[in-house]
Structure formats: C-alpha cells, structure tokens
Amino acid sequence: MGLFDFFKRRAKQDESEKATEEKADAKTSQISDSADDSDVSDAQLTEASSTNVEAQSEVNDSAAVTSSEAIDQVTSEAVATESVDTQSSISAEANETVVAQPTNSDESTNASMETAAVTEQPQPDSESVVEETNQPVSEPKPEDDSAKADQTEPTEAERYDKGLEKSRLTFGQRLNHLLANFRSVDESFFDDLEETLIGADVGFDMAMKISDELREEVKLKNVKKSTDVQNVVVEKLIELYDQAGTDEHNGLTFAKEGPTVILFVGVNGVGKTTTIGKMANLFKQQGKKVLLAAADTFRAGAIEQLNVWAQRDGVDIVKKPEQSDPSAVVFDALKKAKSENYDILFVDTAGRLQNKTNLMNELAKMKRIITREIPDAPQEVLLVLDATTGQNALNQAKMFKEATDVSGIVLTKLDGTARGGIVLAIRNELHLAVKYVGLGEQVDDLRPFEPSEFVYGLFKGLIDVK
Numbered sequence: 001m002g003l004f005d006f007f008k009r010r011a012k013q014d015e016s017e018k019a020t021e022e023k024a025d026a027k028t029s030q031i032s033d034s035a036d037d038s039d040v041s042d043a044q045l046t047e048a049s050s051t052n053v054e055a056q057s058e059v060n061d062s063a064a065v066t067s068s069e070a071i072d073q074v075t076s077e078a079v080a081t082e083s084v085d086t087q088s089s090i091s092a093e094a095n096e097t098v099v100a101q102p103t104n105s106d107e108s109t110n111a112s113m114e115t116a117a118v119t120e121q122p123q124p125d126s127e128s129v130v131e132e133t134n135q136p137v138s139e140p141k142p143e144d145d146s147a148k149a150d151q152t153e154p155t156e157a158e159r160y161d162k163g164l165e166k167s168r169l170t171f172g173q174r175l176n177h178l179l180a181n182f183r184s185v186d187e188s189f190f191d192d193l194e195e196t197l198i199g200a201d202v203g204f205d206m207a208m209k210i211s212d213e214l215r216e217e218v219k220l221k222n223v224k225k226s227t228d229v230q231n232v233v234v235e236k237l238i239e240l241y242d243q244a245g246t247d248e249h250n251g252l253t254f255a256k257e258g259p260t261v262i263l264f265v266g267v268n269g270v271g272k273t274t275t276i277g278k279m280a281n282l283f284k285q286q287g288k289k290v291l292l293a294a295a296d297t298f299r300a301g302a303i304e305q306l307n308v309w310a311q312r313d314g315v316d317i318v319k320k321p322e323q324s325d326p327s328a329v330v331f332d333a334l335k336k337a338k339s340e341n342y343d344i345l346f347v348d349t350a351g352r353l354q355n356k357t358n359l360m361n362e363l364a365k366m367k368r369i370i371t372r373e374i375p376d377a378p379q380e381v382l383l384v385l386d387a388t389t390g391q392n393a394l395n396q397a398k399m400f401k402e403a404t405d406v407s408g409i410v411l412t413k414l415d416g417t418a419r420g421g422i423v424l425a426i427r428n429e430l431h432l433a434v435k436y437v438g439l440g441e442q443v444d445d446l447r448p449f450e451p452s453e454f455v456y457g458l459f460k461g462l463i464d465v466k
Helices: 003-087 092-119 126-133 145-152 156-163 165-180 187-199 204-221 226-244 272-285 302-313 326-339 357-373 391-403 422-430 451-459
Strands: 260-265 290-294 316-318 344-348 380-386 408-412 434-438 446-448
Touching: 156 165, 156 446, 156 451, 165 187, 165 226, 165 451, 187 204, 204 226, 204 422, 226 422, 226 451, 260 272, 260 357, 272 290, 272 302, 272 344, 272 408, 272 434, 272 446, 290 302, 290 326, 302 316, 316 326, 326 344, 326 357, 380 391, 380 434, 391 422, 408 422, 422 434
Parallel strands: 260 344, 260 380, 290 316, 290 344, 380 408, 408 434
Antiparallel strands: 434 446
16 A cells, blocks of 8 residues: 555544544533533522522511510400409509519510520531541542553654644645645746745755656646645655655664664764664663663763763663774674673764765774674664754765765654655655654654654645545
C-alpha cells in the first residue's frame, strides 16, 4: 500500500472517529439537559410542599390564638360571677384577700406551665451525632501506575501530530495564500506554486517536478476549483516522496555479532551530544548494554555534557582530558566494548565544518581505527541536522555525503520549526534515509522515523479524501 493510500485511509478513519465522538457528546448533552429539567421539577415540588407546610402552620397558629382568647373570656366570666356571690356574704377586707389568692395561684400555675414547656423541648440525640461523626471515611483508592502510564503515554501518531503542528499550519497557510486569489490554472499560477513550495523547504528539484507533473494532471482531470488544485498538489507531494523512498531502510543496522558501532557527525549546535544521550537511554530501556565515547575533545564542555548524559542514563563512558587525541579515545572505547561485551558503542565527534580539511581528515582517521579493530564497523554513520535551519541543513547533508560515507540522518528540533518539508527534500535530492527525528524536548521524544506517520502529520487536514 502506497503512502497516499495510507493517508486517505487514516484521514477517513479520523473523520469517522470524530463523527462518533460528536454523536456521543450530543447524546451526553441531551442526558444532561434531561437531568437539569428533572432537577427543576424536583425543586418546584419541594417549593410547593414547603409552601403548603407554611400555610398549614399559619392556620394552626391562628386556631391556637382563637382558642386561647376563648378560654380567657370564659375564665373572666367565671371570676366575675364568683366575685358577685362572695361580696354578699363576706366583708370588704375578706373580699380583697380572696381576690389576691386566685391571682397568686394563676401566676404560680403559669410559671409551672412555662417551666414544663421548657423542660419538654426536644433535645438533640447525642448518640446519632456521635454515630455520624464516627462513621468511617472511605479513603480514595490509589491510582494504578500502569493505568496512569497508559493515560499519559502518547501514541506514535499523537507524537507526530504534535511535533509537526507548526510545519502543517505553515504549509497550509502558504497553500491558502496561493489559492486565495486563484482564478485559473495558467503559467502565472505555476510560477506562484513553485515559489510556495520552495518557501516550504520541499527543495528546488521537487518543486520543479511537482509543477511539471501538475500541468499534465490538471489537463487530465480538468481541474478548475481551488480545492481540487490543493488536493492534486498534496497528492503529488506524497506520491513523489513515496517514489523517492523505494528500497529505503529507515531502521538502524546492527552487527551480527560483537558490538555495534555508531558514529555521529555534524556541525556544532545541531544537538549531536543530546541525540546520543537520548538514544543511549532508548536502547538502555530495551535492555542493551551501552557504552559512550567522548571523542569531541575540541569543544569546551562537550566531554562534561556527555558525561552528565551517561550518569543520567546509567551507562558507561570512555573519556580523556580536553584537547586529547580523539582517535585515542575511540581506540580505548573499542577495546572496552569488545572485552566487556557491550552491545552498542556510540561515538561523539567534534562539530566539524564540512570545509575544514583537518577536521574531516581526523574523522577519516577515526573510521580507519574503527574498521581495523572491528572489520564490519562502523555499522552506521549518522549525520545530525537541525531542522530549524531549513535549506542550510540540506546543504550540510550534501557536503558531508561527499566527504564521508553517511548512512542516515537524525533530524532534530522538528517540533520547533515550520520547515518540516526539509524531509521531503532530503529524500528526493540525497536519497538518504532519515533514521530518527526529534519531536520534543523530553528524553523519549527522539523517535524512530516513520514515513507514513510523517506524511500524515505534515498534510493532515489539507486534502479532501471524500
């Protein structure tokens, strides 16, 4: 299956998953709205019930007041009748005494009733409070580490999608700008297309090829709409990239027996030492016995930087003082790798410029020593390039390929640039395999290069696959 077929299948799969998620979200929203309506109904019922209780309470209070007034009236009439009967039989002095006694008795009776009412008020149940307080609080269950790892560990597709976001957005903006004033497919359009593709770092040769092939494609398909033109441009980019990678091997070559020696070359500042540290961690996690050789004895701090990576990764390192002979470091590392049965030896070299004859001669000397000690080594000579430099990285690759036997490319800082199209140019013009790409700053963001994931991450959303 070709890269474009893979691209279309993945795009349709993503659209299907997106539609499924939208349906699920809509269903969840409906359930949430129903729950809100139910909550409103419950609140209305609660409010109505509370209103009825308050109304009943007011009726009871009114009845109680009316009953109390009636009792007071009957009592007053009884007292008045008793006073009339008593006045006829006793003296005025006795009458005052009789009147005073009932009054004291009433006050005493009222005081007793008030005390009883206070005593009869309900007290809080102390046992139930303690029971509620002493109820065991359920502790949250600790999260399963493996489940947590599964949640946080991104997939390879997600890594490429995030790492190529800037390149994808910039390339899409360039195409949109090209097609914004699209009227017809004429020579002026093809001139603008070539400028757009060269600006996107796909390379001069590929830009010319796409322009030439697009002329024929437009005639065959009778392309007139801007969306159709964009589809054809992206389709041709993918097809040419796929054709240029015929028989390409993106994986590393390992020794059949003995240590595998991998030599890293490149100019200063491209991330060569950091790449070695990340790759050492990757193979250490796979159970490999890894050894590092600090053969960059010219750059200040290079040895110490690689030593820090060795300590962080938990791997061994062979090093000498600064300004030492780098070939001597390589020789000692080879002896140690063979005698102590190391699986992989990573060799860091000085950040040499391709026009510095002495440095290139030193590189050739190191290669001769490696081959003398291990005839099939080095198994890989990896050129480390900084993706943010665009066409300058392509020029470096051309010069290094002429000066030494570069077997593959490690493209760093791909997540921090909008020039991801440089991968297309490297494959088309140099026919060098990109072995690894840097998709982030974390130690596990150095990933084996997957052409299909790269193509989808770079052109995702830029073509109509329906």
